[in-house]
Amino acid sequence: xxxxxxxxxLLKQEFSDSVLSxxxxxxxxxxxxxxxxxIQIVGKFLRENxxxxxxxxxxLSGVDDANGTKVKDAEGTEILEGGTMSVYYHLHSVLHxxxxxxxxxxxxxxxxxxxxxxxxxxxxxHEREAFDxxxxxxxxxxxxxxxxxxxxxxxxxxxxxxxxxxxxxxNPEFYQGMKVPY
Amino acid sequence: xxxxxxxxxxxxxxxxxxxxxxLRLELEIEGELVKKVTPHLGYLHRxxxxxxxxxxxxxxxxxxxxxxxxxxxGNNFGYALAVEKLMGIQVPERVEYIRVIMAELQRIASHLxxxxxxxxxxxxxxxxxxxxxDREHILSIIEETCGARMLYNYIxxxxxxxxxxxxFVRKTKEFCNYFKPTIVELDNLLSYNKIFIERTANIGVxxxxxxxxxxxxxxxLRGSGINFDLRREDPYSIYDRFDFEIPxxxxxxxTVGDCWDRYYVRIREMEQSLRIIEQAIDNIPEGxxxxxxxxxxKPPKGTVYTRVENPRGELGYFIISDGSVNxxxxxxxxxxxxxxxxxxxxxxxxxxxxxxxxxxxxxxxxGEVDR
Amino acid sequence: xxxxxxxxTGNTIISTLFVAVxxxxxxxxxALIGVYLERKVSAWIQDRVGPNRTGPFGxxxxxxxxxxxxxxxxxxxxxxxxxxxxxAPVLVFTGSFAAYAAIPFSSKxxxxxxxxxxxxxxxxxxxxxxxxxxxxxxxNNKYSLLGAMxxxxxxxxxxxxxxxxxxxxxxxxxxxxxxxxxxxxxxxxWNWHIFGGxxxxxxxxxxIPFMVVGFIIIFISTLAEVNRTPFDIPEAESxxxxxxxxxxxxxxxxxxxxxxxGNMFAVSAIVSILFFGGYHSPFGYLGNSLGIExxxxxxxxFWFLAKGWFFILIQMWLRWTLPRLRVDQLMSLCWKxxxxxxxxxxxxxxxxxxx
Numbered sequence: 006x007x008x009x010x011x012x013x014x015l016l017k018q019e020f021s022d023s024v025l026s027x028x029x030x031x032x033x034x035x036x037x038x039x040x041x042x043x044i045q046i047v048g049k050f051l052r053e054n055x056x057x058x059x060x061x062x063x064x065l066s067g068v069d070d071a072n073g074t075k076v077k078d079a080e081g082t083e084i085l086e087g088g089t090m091s092v093y094y095h096l097h098s099v100l101h102x103x104x105x106x107x108x109x110x111x112x113x114x115x116x117x118x119x120x121x122x123x124x125x126x127x128x129x130x131h132e133r134e135a136f137d138x139x140x141x142x143x144x145x146x147x148x149x150x151x152x153x154x155x156x157x158x159x160x161x162x163x164x165x166x167x168x169x170x171x172x173x174x175x176n177p178e179f180y181q182g183m184k185v186p187y
Numbered sequence: 188x189x190x191x192x193x194x195x196x197x198x199x200x201x202x203x204x205x206x207x208x209x210l211r212l213e214l215e216i217e218g219e220l221v222k223k224v225t226p227h228l229g230y231l232h233r234x235x236x237x238x239x240x241x242x243x244x245x246x247x248x249x250x251x252x253x254x255x256x257x258x259x260x261g262n263n264f265g266y267a268l269a270v271e272k273l274m275g276i277q278v279p280e281r282v283e284y285i286r287v288i289m290a291e292l293q294r295i296a297s298h299l300x301x302x303x304x305x306x307x308x309x310x311x312x313x314x315x316x317x318x319x320x321d322r323e324h325i326l327s328i329i330e331e332t333c334g335a336r337m338l339y340n341y342i343x344x345x346x347x348x349x350x351x352x353x354x355f356v357r358k359t360k361e362f363c364n365y366f367k368p369t370i371v372e373l374d375n376l377l378s379y380n381k382i383f384i385e386r387t388a389n390i391g392v393x394x395x396x397x398x399x400x401x402x403x404x405x406x407x408l409r410g411s412g413i414n415f416d417l418r419r420e421d422p423y424s425i426y427d428r429f430d431f432e433i434p435x436x437x438x439x440x441x442t443v444g445d446c447w448d449r450y451y452v453r454i455r456e457m458e459q460s461l462r463i464i465e466q467a468i469d470n471i472p473e474g475x476x477x478x479x480x481x482x483x484x485k486p487p488k489g490t491v492y493t494r495v496e497n498p499r500g501e502l503g504y505f506i507i508s509d510g511s512v513n514x515x516x517x518x519x520x521x522x523x524x525x526x527x528x529x530x531x532x533x534x535x536x537x538x539x540x541x542x543x544x545x546x547x548x549x550x551x552x553x554g555e556v557d558r
Numbered sequence: 559x560x561x562x563x564x565x566x567t568g569n570t571i572i573s574t575l576f577v578a579v580x581x582x583x584x585x586x587x588x589a590l591i592g593v594y595l596e597r598k599v600s601a602w603i604q605d606r607v608g609p610n611r612t613g614p615f616g617x618x619x620x621x622x623x624x625x626x627x628x629x630x631x632x633x634x635x636x637x638x639x640x641x642x643x644x645x646a647p648v649l650v651f652t653g654s655f656a657a658y659a660a661i662p663f664s665s666k667x668x669x670x671x672x673x674x675x676x677x678x679x680x681x682x683x684x685x686x687x688x689x690x691x692x693x694x695x696x697x698n699n700k701y702s703l704l705g706a707m708x709x710x711x712x713x714x715x716x717x718x719x720x721x722x723x724x725x726x727x728x729x730x731x732x733x734x735x736x737x738x739x740x741x742x743x744x745x746x747x748w749n750w751h752i753f754g755g756x757x758x759x760x761x762x763x764x765x766i767p768f769m770v771v772g773f774i775i776i777f778i779s780t781l782a783e784v785n786r787t788p789f790d791i792p793e794a795e796s797x798x799x800x801x802x803x804x805x806x807x808x809x810x811x812x813x814x815x816x817x818x819x820g821n822m823f824a825v826s827a828i829v830s831i832l833f834f835g836g837y838h839s840p841f842g843y844l845g846n847s848l849g850i851e852x853x854x855x856x857x858x859x860f861w862f863l864a865k866g867w868f869f870i871l872i873q874m875w876l877r878w879t880l881p882r883l884r885v886d887q888l889m890s891l892c893w894k895x896x897x898x899x900x901x902x903x904x905x906x907x908x909x910x911x912x913x
Binding site for chain 3: 195197219306309310311312313316317320376377380382383385386538539540541
């Protein structure tokens with residue numbers, strides 16, 4: 006059973022430049038920030054190291070941080086320009102019974118993060134959901150396509166309505182001939 | 188010149204008597220052998236996470252009911268625990284006891300539906316009706332407490348919506364006495380029936396490593412032989428005060444981790460829930476159930492991830508708060524969503540009829556798969 | 559019976575019609591009461607009430623269903639093969655109805671007194687397979703096709719144990735005519751074949767356990783022939799929606815249902831004739847003891863119907879208690895278990911009958 010400090014120190018020893026920081030002040034869970042393109046290697050180390058052995062990924066969630074600037078685009082609708090998107094990974098070890106939260110941050114404009122699907126298979130559908138609802142692309146994912154929205158959502162919508170969980174999402178006018186706002 | 192052959196694609200479409208909701212399974216079959224199963228989701232997507240960002244914290248509670256509508260109290264419980272942890276609220280003892288009793292009653296009710304539909308898919312139509320008759324007793328107890336039979340909005344942040352009614356203790360004890368012989372009857376009728384064992388033993392074997400890697404939880408994981416229950420590993424509320432066992436699949440009728448083991452785990456879990464209820468029902472302390480409910484729920488800026496043991500597995504709530512009265516992000520880690528991924532792995536090489544048996548043993552509810 | 563009507567009317571066509579109408583009426587009544595009884599029996603087993611609003615105790619439920627089915631629109635999709643689609647229900651119904659021609663309802667009520675009655679019954683009820691395959695193929699629906707293929711495999715396989723057990727009875731009685739087989743089990747119930755048959759001697763007592771085994775084998779095989787649970791894979795409601803008659807509605811579907819209940823009664827009748835004495839009463843006849851000779855055929859008809867309905871009730875009871883077998887388990891039950899047991903049974907009965 007290790008505390009977040011010990012886990013952070015172990016990780017920092019192994020990957021000094023990929024593992025960025027440990028945030029213990031904000032309530033409630035301590036969060037370790039990792040470089041987005043190195044998350045797969047860090048994940049593999051976390052799973053295979055016998056002292057850590059994080060063999061279960063509890064949850065993977067994409068978050069739109071909404072810390073960009075609000076600008077008005079060509080048609081006068083308010084969109085968010087700049088800012089970041091993050092992905093939170095909650096890991097847990099069945100053997101040692103400890104938990105940790107990882108976080109990666111990437112830019113909002115064309116978000117790309119390395120996929121951890123070949124480390125924990127449960128990430129497969131979670132990453133598909135993050136791609137579907139937020140637009141985050143996961144590199145090296147075997148089957149990255151929409152999971153909850155209809156498969157032809159892209160054909161009927163413009164850029165601003167493609168990914169529903171973004172903070173500047175706007176409902177499309179028509180979908181397959183049906184009027185959407187009522 | 189050889190004939191071009193391809194596998195037949197059979198669509199067990201969104202409307203089907205035994206896919207437990209609107210789930211579309213695309214099967215590639217060769218005669219009766221299944222080569223590949225692809226689930227297609229999204230038919231029940233109701234944008235829970237987007238709605239949660241537009242409402243205040245206590246207004247989200249009725250929406251959490253509708254995620255896993257067969258085990259609604261567990262959903263409320265998880266959300267309330269998450270927000271209470273973020274805000275640092277301590278609820279009175281009476282509230283804790285009543286929450287545990289209601290959660291265990293809900294667990295029995297949900298397992299009754301799961302076992303009944305598992306049997307009905309396989310062809311045993313009579314136990315389904317017997318189990319629903321028993322479920323009526325639980326639903327009427329809960330209806331007298333909070334007014335609703337299925338979607339309760341009962342466990343609020345910081346307390347409960349209604350206090351228990353004066354007859355609650357007596358009726359729950361009567362139910363416990365009534366239910367014990369019913370489990371014996373169910374065992375005689377279905378569990379050790381030779382035809383049922385033929386249909387479920389050695390079908391859909393899930394090895395432990397695959398289960399943990401895929402993130403399985405609940406009876407799906409415990410059926411593979413590993414003793415992992417959140418009420419013991421990561422105790423929340425007052426579960427550490429009660430004495431109960433964790434049933435684990437042992438491969439009594441076939442291999443460890445087959446459909447029969449998962450079914451068996453659910454039956455024994457109902458017995459253990461009865462044990463917890465009997466230990467808790469006599470010791471409910473006095474108090475006011477609404478004393479700790481804050482007037483204005485405005486958590487500090489931060490993140491929290493809480494998980495509870497729902498009848499279907501580990502239900503997790505990940506809440507990010509930015510200091511205002513609306514949550515910034517609520518992510519629900521639904522157990523059925525994660526367990527459904529395993530279906531593709533489990534069905535390789537079995538017959539079409541087995542796909543139904545395996546799907547019934549994983550026990551999904553489309554409300555939380557799609558949210 | 560044909561002779562009786564011919565003497566009465568002197569016309570071949572009218573007498574044939576009368577002879578044919580009687581089993582038709584029986585099939586319709588069996589379907590009427592059968593559907594109602596199935597719903598009530600299933601309700602009582604499942605701790606419910608069943609239909610109790612249409613008429614006293616819900617007795618007119620089937621009549622109401624029948625009227626509803628008559629006025630339904632016959633909706634068909636445009637991709638079906640219409641010739642096969644329309645002939646299939648007729649073929650299935652004919653196959654199960656034609657078997658009634660050789661079944662004796664009492665010593666006077668027989669459709670046709672052919673010498674090869676039993677052989678004819680087994681042969682003509684195989685017509686049902688053709689109808690089912692036509693229904694499954696012409697519906698242009700993958701579920702129907704799967705259900706039809708499973709059903710065809712099941713019916714064809716389970717005819718073999720049926721035929722083998724029938725052969726063992728034929729060996730003892732020496733006749734293929736159902737009427738003569740019933741005649742040989744007269745007087746009291748210890749003359750029934752399940753208790754060793756008429757005649758007294760060591761052979762009779764040796765035969766009893768093998769007769770019981772034969773009865774169990776033929777009961778299971780005929781359950782599979784009529785597609786009842788635990789063998790109702792072709793119509794498995796929770797897997798294939800409704801199997802080979804998914805695409806049928808209205809009267810065509812009603813014909814499939816009629817043929818199912820007709821078939822149920824026909825196989826119950828065969829089983830009771832072969833093993834349980836056919837139309838003979840277990841205790842002797844009231845008509846004989848009171849001296850009213852013309853009462854005897856009616857009593858025989860009553861006993862025959864009672865035995866047929868008894869077996870139908872057992873079939874319904876089994877349906878609501880047991881889960882269903884998977885297709886490969888069903889086939890392995892037939893080929894690996896029933897057929898070897900039936901063969902061994904046949905050989906032993908043959909040896910005993912030589913004594």
